[in-house]
Every structure is written in structure tokens, then in C-alpha cells.
Amino acid sequence: MEQEEEKSLPIPIIKPMKFQSEKEYTADAVASRWAEHRNAWLAATNKGPDVHEGLPSNPIPQDREDLERRRVKKTMKSVSPPYLKWPAYYPLEDTIDLYMQIWYDDSSSSDSSDS
Numbered sequence: 001m002e003q004e005e006e007k008s009l010p011i012p013i014i015k016p017m018k019f020q021s022e023k024e025y026t027a028d029a030v031a032s033r034w035a036e037h038r039n040a041w042l043a044a045t046n047k048g049p050d051v052h053e054g055l056p057s058n059p060i061p062q063d064r065e066d067l068e069r070r071r072v073k074k075t076m077k078s079v080s081p082p083y084l085k086w087p088a089y090y091p092l093e094d095t096i097d098l099y100m101q102i103w104y105d106d107s108s109s110s111d112s113s114d115s
Helices: 027-044 069-079 093-102
Strands: none
Touching: 069 093
């Protein structure tokens, strides 16, 4: 019976940090290392065509009575198509905040008028 060849992960892109002593492992050194690799990653990303198809990027309005906010919220609460097309791309933080409101706020229950 042949022994199966062990599959390994590809060689890591980020090499481990190796300092001369433990005293060199400081928050500043780690943050600097992170910034170096993050900047390299950012420089290599977003090189393709614009996926926004000309739509603007806007924050989700914070006013609970704002029509745009209510439409976005209604789409997010929908469980079946057709889904309304949003008028803009929204920041991830705003989108997550609105999901949290939908799922954890008593005023956003299915019998609420704020849909």
C-alpha cells in the first residue's frame, strides 16, 4: 500500500518576524510590519474595472424617516426576490449597523411601521 503524499499549504507570502531578542518584539515593530504588508496588498488590489457601474458611493442616511434608508432597509429585510435595486453603494460599516438594527432592535420587527 502506497503512502499518500502529504499535501502542504503554499509557501506563506508573509515571512515570520525574526528579531535578535524578545525585547525587539514591540507593538511598534509589529504595527510597522503590518503596515508594510498592508500597503503592499493595497497596491496590488483594485486594478480591475470599476464594479460600481457608475453608481455613487454614499452613506446610508441616518434619519429613520428618510425614504432612501427605508427602501434599503426593506430590501435588506426581504427574504425572497425581486429585490429593489439600491441607488448607491453603501459602506460596509453602515450596512452592518443597519443589519444589527434590523435583527436586534425591537422597533424593526415585522409588524413595525419602520420598514
